[in-house]
Amino acid sequence: MTMSLPADLWPDVKPEAARRLMYAAVESFATVGFHATTTRDIATAAGMSPAALYVHFPSKSALLFEISRSGHEQTLALVQDLTSGDGTPPDKMRALVEDFVEWHARRHTVARVVQYELEALPEQEFSVVAGLRRRIEQAFRSLIAEGVRTGAFTVPDEKTAARAVLSLGIDVARWYSERTRKTPRALGREYATLVLRMLGSSAE
Amino acid sequence: MTMSLPADLWPDVKPEAARRLMYAAVESFATVGFHATTTRDIATAAGMSPAALYVHFPSKSALLFEISRSGHEQTLALVQDLTSGDGTPPDKMRALVEDFVEWHARRHTVARVVQYELEALPEQEFSVVAGLRRRIEQAFRSLIAEGVRTGAFTVPDEKTAARAVLSLGIDVARWYSERTRKTPRALGREYATLVLRMLGSSAE
Known part of the structure; x- marks a missing residue:
């Protein structure tokens, strides 16, 4: 195929x-x-x-690891780039969700493989990828915490909120396809508005 | 294992x-x-x-189909039960998200199989399951539309909103595990609050 x-x-x-x-x-x-x-x-x-x-590549696992590692490193770079720097937490969150969603829509096939086959990684390789995943999640949590601190966001539980925002973006890879009529960019924009509402931001 | x-x-x-x-x-x-x-x-x-x-079972596919069909039928029954009947749209949405999330957390392994292996279904069986999926999605969309009509919800795009609510629930099956500290029920309650916010409800 x-x-x-x-x-x-x-x-x-x-x-x-x-x-x-x-x-x-x-x-x-x-x-x-x-x-x-x-x-x-x-x-x-x-x-x-x-x-x-x-x-x-010495093995099939080495190929999977390279695909998974590079996907996670690229995602982490994108997330760190958009969460650091100037800008209010709502502005940064909007930009982050827009790009994170667009990223998963555009690369939905490779993102699905990376997500679905995580447990097929050998133990050591898995822990490298798990470390990258923790840093990605941490960047989302820090931005939410920053917003809560400055009064821009109000959430019942920061960890659950971060999990939900990440989850919305990652799951795009599951359901998005070339047949989806909305472009990755347009979807990112709509999701950013939904996420800002979820975080209790008045800046949506 | x-x-x-x-x-x-x-x-x-x-x-x-x-x-x-x-x-x-x-x-x-x-x-x-x-x-x-x-x-x-x-x-x-x-x-x-x-x-x-x-x-x-005449084949491996028949087993997958039975697992997938029954999972989707049970989900559809749950969704139809919670979206029909009396109650305001926010009340029904809260109950729906609570149960839908709890359902995917409790049954995360089977739900993952059902989601990840959709495309392994033979064509005819796939279309049966796709029909059930459309009805599930339609029930979410109808409830959102009802809320928009009565002024309880305001969303930029009803289809995208329905997709996001469903996606949050389904993706729980990907990341939830027995090691997750939050119970399925507690997670469902927190997600319901996040969803009501996303839908612009003042009833969160």
């Missing part, structure tokens, strides 16, 4: 053969899951031999 | 051997995915022979 994966998923991955293997792996993991995919399937889809695959 | 699946997932499924097969299938689908599971795996986990499995 051919999926419409964005062409700019991993601009920094070199050489091009490694990137091609990552694309092929995402397609196969998305279609039949990590456990039903063989390294041969991935190599064949990338137009390579299994031996050529091993030049770039 | 042994998961802590609720004992009351399918009280109506008879005979008990069929129910045991459904539990074994959920465990295996949750662990390695539908495509990497064999009917032999499921039969063995249920303490039966593959031939005995076929007495109850």
